[in-house]
Amino acid sequence: MAIFSKKNASLIAEIQSLAANNRSNLSDLLRKCLIVSKKLKLKGFEEWIYGELEGYPDPASVPTYRMVRCTMHLHNPVNGLIPLSIKDPKLETYFTSVPIVQSLSSLESLRDKHVDGYLTLPLSGKDIALIKSLINTHGMPPVRRAGVSNVDSILDAVRNNILKLALDFEEAGIKGENMSFTTEEKKQVTELQNVSIENFQGILGPVTNSTVTQNNAIEIKKQDFESLAAYLKTELNVGYGDISILKTAIDADQNEQKAVKGEFGPKVSEWIGTMVTKAASGAWGVSIATAGGFLANALTKFYGF
Numbered sequence: 001m002a003i004f005s006k007k008n009a010s011l012i013a014e015i016q017s018l019a020a021n022n023r024s025n026l027s028d029l030l031r032k033c034l035i036v037s038k039k040l041k042l043k044g045f046e047e048w049i050y051g052e053l054e055g056y057p058d059p060a061s062v063p064t065y066r067m068v069r070c071t072m073h074l075h076n077p078v079n080g081l082i083p084l085s086i087k088d089p090k091l092e093t094y095f096t097s098v099p100i101v102q103s104l105s106s107l108e109s110l111r112d113k114h115v116d117g118y119l120t121l122p123l124s125g126k127d128i129a130l131i132k133s134l135i136n137t138h139g140m141p142p143v144r145r146a147g148v149s150n151v152d153s154i155l156d157a158v159r160n161n162i163l164k165l166a167l168d169f170e171e172a173g174i175k176g177e178n179m180s181f182t183t184e185e186k187k188q189v190t191e192l193q194n195v196s197i198e199n200f201q202g203i204l205g206p207v208t209n210s211t212v213t214q215n216n217a218i219e220i221k222k223q224d225f226e227s228l229a230a231y232l233k234t235e236l237n238v239g240y241g242d243i244s245i246l247k248t249a250i251d252a253d254q255n256e257q258k259a260v261k262g263e264f265g266p267k268v269s270e271w272i273g274t275m276v277t278k279a280a281s282g283a284w285g286v287s288i289a290t291a292g293g294f295l296a297n298a299l300t301k302f303y304g305f
Contacts, residue, residue, distance in 0.1 A: 011036060011176030012169045019163035026104050026155060027053060033162060039181055040174075040189050045165075052104050052158055059099040065157035066100045068150045070121055074140040084135070084142060090280040091134070094292070095127070095144065100154060111151040118145045129300070130292035133269035134276065222304035225250070231298055236286060238275070246271050264299060272296065 015032050018024040030049050037046035048063075056062045072084040072095055086092040098121055100107070110119055121144045123131070131142050169175075174185045218231045225247060232238035232246075246268070253265025264272070272295050278284035279291035286294075 009177055011179050012166050012174060016163060016166040016170070019159050019166060022159070026108075026158060029159070029162060030104070035179070036169075036176065039176070040186060042189070055103040055106065056099075056101040059101050062099040062101060063157075066154055068098050068100050068121075068146050068154075070096045070098050070144045070146040072096060073143045073145065074137055075143050076140055081143060081145075082140075084131075084137075086135070088277070088280055091276065095131070098144070098146070100150075104155065104158065107151050107154060111148055114148040117148055119148055119151070120145055124293070125300075126293040126296040129264065129296040130272065130276065133264060133272040133296075220298055220301040222302065225302070228298060228302045232295075236294055236298075238284075242271075242275065264296075264303075268299065272299070 011032070015029065015036070018029045018032070030053050034046065034049050034053075036042070037049060051061070056066075072086060073081040074084050076082050086095060102110070123142055123144055128142060131137065172188045174181065174188050176185070218234055219227060220231050221227045229243050229247075232243055233240070249265075249267035249271045252267045256265070272292070275284065275295055276291045279286050284291065
């Protein structure tokens with residue numbers, strides 16, 4: 001089977017035709033775009049294409065059209081799903097505004113397999129621990145769901161962005177006749193600076209990265225509070241006063257034998273909630289996602305869960 005149809009000798013015209021056709025295969029369309037990105041040495045465009053074809057390795061790097069609104073629930077064994085209310089608006093946004101990192105082919109497969117018009121978006125162990133530290137779930141597991149129509153919106157956004165870009169190429173005189181580009185066409189790429197082709201992912205609006213990155217420079221050892229304290233201070237900029245309060249909370253839970261395997265004790269859970277509230281209010285200079293996820297991860301290592 002020919003990669004390009006005879007009636008569309010121009011590579012850009014072929015991409016326009018396929019992008020405008022909702023029945024065309026999106027993965028095949030992206031592979032044709034990959035040819036363009038390689039031949040014209042458009043690194044930003046190429047990275048975006050690989051993200052869509054293979055998935056995004058970093059949730060913080062997804063374009064805004066891949067941010068999906070979800071609803072939170074608890075799974076009641078008798079009554080099924082019941083609404084889970086998160087009162088703090090920033091925490092509510094953290095849990096219900098979710099980056100979708102899967103490849104397009106995976107998303108198409110999920111869309112075709114849905115049962116009731118909804119998809120379940122898994123919560124990480126860190127997020128589940130954070131929810132339990134903030135809300136009494138009465139032992140019911142939290143569940144996050146999103147309408148399957150969100151997948152269609154992502155697929156349409158990819159197709160629309162490709163079509164717009166192909167039209168911009170044509171307007172700049174870049175056609176790619178017979179799957180190749182002339183020297184003049186390669187020069188014309190500079191005309192596309194107004195659509196930021198070399199920062200293609202940026203023009204689509206990537207999610208801002210957290211102000212804290214985890215480099216694992218300090219190893220947290222099981223039941224070694226000094227290593228935990230060093231990590232919290234150096235990597236997450238937790239104040240000495242808050243670290244001291246955490247030590248008291250850990251000791252209190254252990255003395256009352258309330259720190260069971262796989263779960264934080266009530267005092268430690270309360271401390272995590274306090275720190276997340278500080279992050280939400282701006283009193284602690286990290287994002288809510290960083291606060292909840294990294295604190296839960298650090299304490300999990302300390303306890304050896």
